[in-house]
Amino acid sequence: PKFPTKRQAKRKKHFDEQNDQNEEQQSVVESFRVNYFLVMIDVAIASLTSRFEQLKAFENVFGFLFTSKNLKSLDDTDLWQCCTNFVETFSHNNSSDVELNDFFSELKVLQATLPDALKSAPEILEFITAADCYPNVLVAYRILLTVPVTVxxxxxxxxxxxxxxxxxxxxxxxxxxxxxxxxxxxxxxxxxxxxxxxxxxxxxxxxxxxxxxx
Structure with a gap:
């Protein structure tokens, strides 16, 4: 874009200031870059950084429930760690919506019975609802699909x-x-x-x- 050049106003100097002949005047393009473009870039970077930090925290809690591939790829140690993290996140006053041992046992059974054709979380939720034998996993998926990722x-x-x-x-x-x-x-x-x-x-x-x- 072509920026219109305005008349450069000269600053009035006091009597004790030295007359600097080499004083540089900021160009219109440079003024736009410093006062507008760089400011917008800084705001965009800060917003994206904050948003991706929130998404990373969301993935740390619900990541193992996103797809059937994520769920089936976990061994017993990793699965127990994910279940513990999930239960601790949604624990209030020493009570939780999900019982840890039952949640872990149901996910172990689900790893063996879940069809490979079901890949997304809504499809897995439909399968669990129809089976009607995974109460704790059902609560976990209902929480996952009702928590808004964005506002x-x-x-x-x-x-x-x-x-x-x-x-x-x-x-x-x-x-x-x-x-x-x-x-x-x-x-x-x-x-x-x-x-x-x-x-x-x-x-x-x-x-x-x-x-x-x-």
């Missing part, structure tokens, strides 16, 4: 909330607000739902509704 999803939820509950809908109940927010946020899931089935189920709960909808 973008939470910010989108609040942005959508402002559009739903405006000043005209100030008397909306909490239950209806939660339902509308869920419909707007999970729009992709909503598009795959058969509305006729939902309407028939809603109408079947009340005789007057069924007459109205028929």
């Amino acid at each position: 973008a999803s939470a910010e989108r939820s609040f942005s959508k909330l402002k559009l739903l509950k405006n000043y005209l809908r100030s008397t909306m109940s909490q239950e209806r607000l939660n339902g509308l927010a869920m419909c707007c946020i999970e729009k992709n899931v909503l598009e795959n739902i058969d509305l006729d089935t939902v309407i028939n189920d809603f109408a079947s709960r009340n005789a007057r509704r069924s007459i109205f909808f028929m």
Whole structure:
């Protein structure tokens, strides 16, 4: 880009200052590089460093649950260390959502029974839910898939909330607000739902509704 050159203002000198003829004037390009470009680069580096540190801490806790390959590659010592780290992270007042010994035993069984075709965490969660015999592992995967890695999803939820509950809908109940927010946020899931089935189920709960909808 071409930067417009402005008139260089000369600084007024006091009587006791020496007249330096070799005083350098900062160019427009150099001024842009020092006062804007380098500042933005420093901010970007600091932000990325902070974000990757958070992701590294997240991986240290949940990394062994990310994929079936990560889970099956662990031996007994590494698996026990990962389980201990996970339980200590989510322990509150000497109590935890996951029991350490049972969690380790369930993961040992899961290593042998988990199909290789299931690679991602959501697929593993569906397999565990269908099997219904891994209660501690189920809790761990539910925590994994509900912890937001970034704040973008939470910010989108609040942005959508402002559009739903405006000043005209100030008397909306909490239950209806939660339902509308869920419909707007999970729009992709909503598009795959058969509305006729939902309407028939809603109408079947009340005789007057069924007459109205028929």
